[in-house]
Amino acid sequence: GRGPLCFGRDLWPLISKEVQCVYYEALLAARDEAPAAVARFAAAFLAAAPGRAEEEVLAAAGIGEGSRWDWEALARPYGSRVFADAAQFTSWLRSHLERDVAQARRGNVRGPLKAALDVLRDLRNEIRLAVDHGGLSGHSHRTELEGWYTPLNAYLSIGPPAGRVEEMLALMEAGVLEVSLPGIRVTAAEGREGEGAGFVGTSALVPGVRVRAGALIEARLPEMDxxxxxxxxxxxxLASGQCRPYRIQDHETGGLAVTRSFHLLDAGGTAHRRRFAYGVPTESVHWVTAAGIRPGVGSVTLEDSDAIAGAVLALPAPARTAAGGPGSGGDGARHPGRPGHEEVRP
Incomplete structure (x- = not known):
């Protein structure tokens, strides 16, 4: 009853606590602690307030500073390091990837790090329940969810399998693959004597180094807008007013506005009876719509598509005009206010 949630205040502390608890449970289990002792630790840790109380629980369990969870180190593994040249960065990156593969080979059940990061995937549906359809304030959605947590979640919980990382390391070792600069900024470059036009990459983390290439491939998944x-x-x-961007208070997103039953909303806020949208185009209405389907889990993507299919099959057959075309049942692209643009209860 107090209005929209604030991600940093209301959700992040719970997510962080859950991730850390799983990490410490796996860490203690790897030390051959008795299951009952691990369970007692988990109960005490979950009940402890962040800060001193948590530290006392960790110390009592024999978990020293060097073994404790560190969000900052995970989010920015190179810390405040500045590299002398590209070779130094490449050397660091190879060591980092080798350590990551070693962690992955321990598995996501017994391996403390990967077990904990798997929690980020496990919690996606629960987070969606809280943030979808304007669950957060506009400011929190823009700055805390879209601007901070979503990229952090993607970086830590989405990526290639260990085998692919090993293949990448082998290509780097063989000199086939050259990794570009960290935090690279790319600008177009005009042609000069002996070189055609191309692109130049620079990085604040490798001062004074410029990487030039004749072609640039944009391989990132574009943000929905x-x-x-x-x-x-x-x-x-959009141009004809038959859809609109989704708005959360004063924050207009790039997502396609739909009702909770996936009906498309027009510029005036009226839902179309026969038009549905879900998945990536509705990002911001729904969270992380590009995430893949996980086995053995009630997938939101599959459940939503099933609900839409059921709703479509339940629609009455459209009336036919004298000319044999669609009638006023809502088929075809019509402008707002014309037949077929019916109000649907969200």
Missing amino acids: LRRTDDPLLRCL
Whole structure:
């Protein structure tokens, strides 16, 4: 009853506590602590307030400073380090990847680090329940969820399997693959004597080093933004007022606005009876829509698609016009206010 949640205040402390607890449980189990002792530790740790109380529980369990969870070290493994040259960065990166593979080979059940990071995946559905459909304030959604936690979650819980990382290391060792600079900034470069036009990469973490290439491939998954899309269908719907960007208080997102039953909302907020949208186009209404389907888990993607299919099958057959085309049942692309644009209860 107190209004939208604040991610940093209301959700992050719970997420962090759960992740850390799983890490310490696996750490103690790896030390051959009795299951009952591990369970007592978990109960005490979960009940302890962050700060001194947690530290006392950890100390009592014999978990020293060097073995404790460190979000900052995980999020920024190179810390405040500045590299002398690209070779020094490459050497550091190879060592870092080798350590990460070693952690992965311990598994995500007995290996403390990977078991803990798996919690970030396990909690996705629960986080969605809290943040979807304006669960957060506009400011918290923009700065804390989209601007901080979503990229942190992706970095720590999404990535290639250990075998692929080992293949990458082998290619680096053989000189086939050269890794670019960390935190790279790329700018277009004009041609000069002996070189054609291309691109130049620089990094504040490797001062004075410039990497030049003749071609640049944008391989990242683009952020969903209805206002900048080149998809002809979405552009047409937006231009004609048949859809709108999703808004959370004063924060307009790039996601496609839909009701809780996935009906498309027009510029005036009216839901279309026969138009549905889910998945990546609705990012911001829903959280991490690009995440893959996990085995053995009630996948939001599959459950949502099943609900939409059921709703479509339950619709009455559209009326036919005298000319044999769609009638007023809501088929076809119509402008707001015309037949077929019916109000649907969200």
